[in-house]
Amino acid sequence: LELEAKQFVFEECSKTEASFTAGTLPIFIDNSFYELNNLExxxxxxxxxVERCKLDLRRFGAKFTANSSRSYFLGHEREDVNSVSAAIDVGGDNYFDDQDILSQFKRLFQLLPFKNEYKNHNFVCILDNARTHTAADMHINDCGMRPETRxxxxxxxxxxxxxxxxxxxxYDDDRYSKGLLALAYELNAFVPKKCKLNELKLLLSQHTAFKSVSKLEKLAAEYNVKILFPPKYHCETNPIEGYWCHSKQYLRKNTDQSFQRLLTLIPEAKTNFIDKHIHPKLFRRFWRTIKA
Incomplete structure (x- = not known):
């Protein structure tokens, strides 16, 4: 029975879900004892x-440590759940791709002019440096120098x-690629004689047409909206990061490592954020940073 108990502890502690407790072992021993002896x-x-089993666990080499780094949600190891974001909709991948971002912002840009409070205003959107926001269509290294090149x-x-x-x-009317050299002349860029490919790329890289402009910026320009990207790793320029930080802290502090508890804590974290009036502090910090 002791060997079975030790094997049971090893198997339970090897699982990624945090369901094993000191109270689990005495229940296993109790059930196994009556089953082995055919008793009722x-x-x-x-x-x-439970106290004796705690001593057994220490003798087996188990350690009692709190999981304070992050919450683990049951079901994360399933093949149909791709990320922890699946907590929103179990069984689906809820990360936004480029097309999702563009379609949502397009809807926003279309609605802005119709809001009475925003009439005759210039619109500026400040976004973080996520890849889905900054993804570009092409790079100058993707282009060849001469006609009919890639x-x-x-x-x-x-x-x-x-x-x-x-x-x-x-491409020209005959569907042949023009090449970087022809594009340089079309953009009225001065090209020295006997200019080599690397020199031409360096020259054109300074032109607006070849600067790293994201798809989102191009979409915004169609609706006369300007996009600004704050420096990376500067959460003070993005107030929503303060909300995510507070919510994750609240979840880690109050979680019991179960999925159902997570669903309860998410709205609680939002209510706690509002009750503590944290958002005015984040906005004040944002404007201080912008003015600086």
């Missing part, structure tokens, strides 16, 4: 108490100095 349990007393796109869209979207066709 007549009262609620355990064959081996290019990853059919046309080049860029934002000019007036925040207007401009388009240059990469």
């Amino acid at each position: 349990k007549v009262d609620q007393r355990l064959v081996r108490s 290019c990853a796109v059919d046309k080049i869209d860029y934002i000019d100095e007036n925040n207007k979207k401009q388009t240059i066709e990469w």
Whole structure:
């Protein structure tokens, strides 16, 4: 029975879900004892108490440590759950891709002019540096120098100095690629004689058409909206990060490592955030940073 108990502890502690407790072992021993001896349990007393089992666990080499780093949610190891974000909709991948972001912002840009309070205003959106926000269509290294060479796109869209979207066709009427050299002349860029490919790329990389402009910036330009990206790793320029930080702290502090408890804690964290009036502090910090 002792060997079975030790094997049971090893198997339970090897699992990724945090369901094993000191009270689990005496129940296992109790059930195994009556099963091995073919006896019927007549009262609620355990064959081996919880306190004795705690000593057994220490003898087996188990350690009692709190999981304070992060919560683990049952079901995370399932193949149909791709990430912890599946807590929103179990069984689905809820990360946003480029197209999701673009479609949501397009809807926002379309609605802004119709709000009475925003009439005759210039719109500026401040976004974090997530890849889904900063993804670009192409890079200058994707293009060849001479005609009929490679290019990853059919046309080049860029934002000019007036925040207007401009388009240059990469292919001519015969569907042959123009090459970087022809595009340089089309963009009125000065190209020295006997200019080599690397020199030409360096020259054109300074032009607005080849600067790293995201798809989101191009979409925003169509609706006269300007996009600003704050420096990376500066959460003070993004107040929503303060909310996520507070929510995760609240969840870690109050979780019991179960999925059902998580569903209860998420709205509680939001209510706690509002009750403590944390959002005005985040906005004040944001404006102080912007003005600085």
